[in-house]
Amino acid sequence: MSLHLLKLGLKGTDDEPRFFPQPGELKSRYDVVIIGGGGHGLACAYYLARDHGIRNVAVLEQGYLGGGNTGRNTTIVRSNYLTPEGVRFYDASLRLFQDLSEDLDINLFYSTRGHYTLAHSDDAMRTMRWRAEVNRHQGVESWMVDRDQVAEAVPGLDPDCGGSRPVMGALYHAPGAVARHDAVAWGYGRAAAARGVELHQKTRVTGIQQYGGRVRGVTTDRGTIECDSVISMVAGSTPTITDMVGLPTPIEIFPLQACVTEPVKPFLNTIVVSGSLHLYLSQSSRGELVMGSAVDPFVLHSTRSTFDFVEGLADNIVDLMPFTARLRVVRQWAGMSDLTPDFAPIMGTTPLSGFYLDAGWGTWGFKATPISGKTMAETVATGRNHELIEPFRYTRFRDFELVGEKGAASVGH
Structure with missing residues (x-):
């Protein structure tokens, strides 16, 4: 037992400073x-x-x-963007994230996982190669991997996706990470x-x-x-x-929804994204699968959750990782995404x-x-x-x- 914890047990928390100071009047x-x-x-x-x-x-x-x-949000940190301007900007952010726990003196649960963006078509493969080249020209660790490498790295993944949209390969982004938002x-x-x-x-x-x-x-x-x-x-x-x-x-507002499952034994030590299936998922430090999709297809200033979202996401997740059909979704939520053209x-x-x-x-x-x-x-x-x-x-x-x-x-x- 730490000395600080013992002190709190004996004296109570009355003398403990507030995490945020109580603000006064403006x-x-x-x-x-x-x-x-x-x-x-x-x-x-x-x-x-x-x-x-x-x-x-x-x-x-x-x-x-x-x-x-x-x-x-779903706490993903990455810099595998398509334009040189975007890659430089987000890579600078990722580098700040890596030392941020020490800088702010708080545990951010920052965890480097690696990030797989799956490709299910020839067009998607070309885009992934394009992104890989842009990333590497900017000094960012991203490269192409084939179907077998994806299957080996992602436990429980069905490379055939139930026969609908088989995985052809992926863009692997080594610095991809998650943090406690x-x-x-x-x-x-x-x-x-x-x-x-x-x-x-x-x-x-x-x-x-x-x-x-x-x-x-x-x-x-x-x-x-x-x-x-x-x-x-x-x-x-x-x-x-x-x-x-x-x-x-030119900003328009679209709802963006996500959800988490019940916690299960840790098995997924990476981040998986599929543009074709409109999904992404990772596993939290508590064992939940954190899952989401693309923005809702309508302009709306709202944070409501919908059954349509979770039904469509579950359908695609089960194609990609069939064993997840046994998991329960325990919570879902929405944010408002401010999108530019x-x-x-x-x-x-x-x-x-x-x-x-x-x-x-x-x-x-x-x-x-x-x-x-x-x-x-x-x-x-x-x-x-x-x-x-x-x-x-x-x-x-x-x-x-x-x-x-x-x-x-x-x-x-």
Whole structure:
């Protein structure tokens, strides 16, 4: 028994510090207001305070910290994207993830598993080879494997998929990993608060004040705040915020659902994705199979779960791994995916001075948490886009310089 645990047993927990400090009333003015208390918002607050000395910062969350898409994803971390811009960006995030437990002094349960993206057709095989070449040119460990190698690496997999869509091969991404999503948000939040950032939950932004072509403050259901900079990091709620400042975006919101099974003895030590079957799965540290599919095929601002999703997913999962037919689904949930036409995010400065946007994350926002926070913090501190996010700038749609990431982002989560 540790000395700390013995002390708690004898003295109780009254003297233990809160994980997050109890916030007081909103101040009348902050240097920076971050809208959204998910992973991205809390990471940005942390890096603003740690790297740039900007501590007069308020994070405003309409619900509870990490309660949006950060708490509704399937925790996969990878960088096997299709475009050089995407690979560089997500690889930088993956590298930050690898040391993040030590940096934030919290166990994130980060576990490198390897990531197999299955190919079921000649076209899919060509796309996987394309991705492998782009990855390796950027120094990322990805390569093609054949059908037999996939079958050997994934216990219980039926390479014939019940005879419908046989596996022909796969893109193997060695650094693919999983991490505890809640702990990422909590770790960033605690570390930011320790450096003077204020975290305000149950605080809804109702308006954004602007004058002379720049941001002047925000209005909330708890009062009005003056500030020099506002950063919107609210994922599926992005249209609500951008409408407040009259900023048009091509973002559409689609529900994204996932589920977990009852826990079973650990057997799957890798991540498996199939674009053709519209599924992905991994096994958690508690033994559950964490499973999901592509976004729902309709625009809807909702986090409802549906029977249609779990029925279709189960049908494909059983084709791929027949023994899973015996498992029970114990929980399912949904998030709101903010998708752009080129399946890449919108990040950085906007035409409204002092208003910064971090949005368009679709189904891949969790894996971008560290690098999103770090690059957005530098962008706000310097007033210009960080080089890693310049390709994802707001004006790329006007300039017809889209990134084209759909081939690596549709169901790769």
